[in-house]
Amino acid sequence: MSSQTIESADDRVPPLSLPAGALSRSDRRYEYEVGVDPPDIEPIEHQIRLDFINGERIRADHLLSDYNHWAYDADDASTDPWLRGPAKPNGLQFAEESCLNRVREEERFFECPEDSAVIADAPVYLGAQLEEVREHANTESALEKARERRVNWYRESIPGKNLYQILKKSSYGTLISGGKGPSLATAALTEDNVFEGTVVVSEDTDPKKYARQQNLPEEFVYRESEFSHADSDPAPSIVDFGIELPAPLLIGCFVNGSRYPFIPWGDGLTCSCPYKHDQAWRVMCKHELLASNICGFESSSIFIPKARGIDIPHRARRFVSPEIAATHRPTTN
Numbered sequence: 271m272s273s274q275t276i277e278s279a280d281d282r283v284p285p286l287s288l289p290a291g292a293l294s295r296s297d298r299r300y301e302y303e304v305g306v307d308p309p310d311i312e313p314i315e316h317q318i319r320l321d322f323i324n325g326e327r328i329r330a331d332h333l334l335s336d337y338n339h340w341a342y343d344a345d346d347a348s349t350d351p352w353l354r355g356p357a358k359p360n361g362l363q364f365a366e367e368s369c370l371n372r373v374r375e376e377e378r379f380f381e382c383p384e385d386s387a388v389i390a391d392a393p394v395y396l397g398a399q400l401e402e403v404r405e406h407a408n409t410e411s412a413l414e415k416a417r418e419r420r421v422n423w424y425r426e427s428i429p430g431k432n433l434y435q436i437l438k439k440s441s442y443g444t445l446i447s448g449g450k451g452p453s454l455a456t457a458a459l460t461e462d463n464v465f466e467g468t469v470v471v472s473e474d475t476d477p478k479k480y481a482r483q484q485n486l487p488e489e490f491v492y493r494e495s496e497f498s499h500a501d502s503d504p505a506p507s508i509v510d511f512g513i514e515l516p517a518p519l520l521i522g523c524f525v526n527g528s529r530y531p532f533i534p535w536g537d538g539l540t541c542s543c544p545y546k547h548d549q550a551w552r553v554m555c556k557h558e559l560l561a562s563n564i565c566g567f568e569s570s571s572i573f574i575p576k577a578r579g580i581d582i583p584h585r586a587r588r589f590v591s592p593e594i595a596a597t598h599r600p601t602t603n
């Protein structure tokens with residue numbers, strides 16, 4: 271059921287029909303159900319994207335060669351893999367600081383779990399957790415457990431099990447390798463990895479026939495089954511997000527041969543790759559890291575620049591929530 275329909279400037283292109291979960295939380299049509307809808311884009315995810323947009327470009331010589339997240343302990347600074355490895359990119363330093371800031375900012379939700387006016391401001395997942403806490407027989411211990419899980423996510427899981435993992439040569443490195451190392455020109459990022467404006471049609475539509483009918487270039491009209499996530503279990507489909515097809519969408523075509531749609535969701539976009547969706551707590555995949563770098567260096571904006579293809583509505587390229595972008599300032603301690 272679509273809640274917002276965005277007409278395309280080009281009348282050959284179908285409108286973008288968005289579900290309530292793709293809207294901003296301040297939009298009165300916004301609606302999101304934890305446990306039913308695909309994971310929301312948490313405020314920290316928007317902030318981390320902004321941190322990497324504002325940070326230096328990630329080069330091959332920033333990446334970890336071997337890193338085992340089991341060896342990482344947030345309470346033991348000597349386990350930081352960047353201590354003895356490459357220089358830690360400042361985007362990652364900003365992101366780690368943003369995580370710690372959120373721990374401090376979210377304290378108030380744990381202090382007044384009964385105050386629904388305060389909880390209304392909490393990220394949706396946390397709000398649902400606190401609601402469960404209130405129904406628990408032993409509220410105090412349930413609250414303490416919920417707080418521990420949340421703090422652990424910010425301090426340990428996001429850096430150690432997610433961001434450090436994608437900042438490996440075997441992960442992000444596969445998108446920027448090209449063998450050019452630190453001298454890799456900014457342009458090479460977008461020569462090897464291309465964001466394409468496309469129209470995605472339903473499985474029972476013939477893309478070529480649709481392209482002819484609409485007078486669109488047929489190489490940019492796809493069925494979802496042509497993308498790399500189609501055969502993978504953890505990856506949700508575009509329809510799972512409630513996006514109506516045909517839809518104008520941005521597709522990332524990556525140097526390693528994979529192609530993933532970026533789905534309008536949670537006031538931004540989410541990559542549809544299996545890595546991102548295999549674990550709901552993951553806040554970034556290597557494709558989103560690349561998109562952040564490209565936003566920072568190609569356009570200095572929260573919109574992913576389209577390199578080729580069909581002109582699609584701006585909303586299909588808006589990577590970060592404008593509300594969060596207006597207030598977030600990357601900092602290091």
Ligand SMILES: [Zn+2]
Pocket residue numbers: 530541542543544545546555556557558
């Ligand atoms: Zn991805």
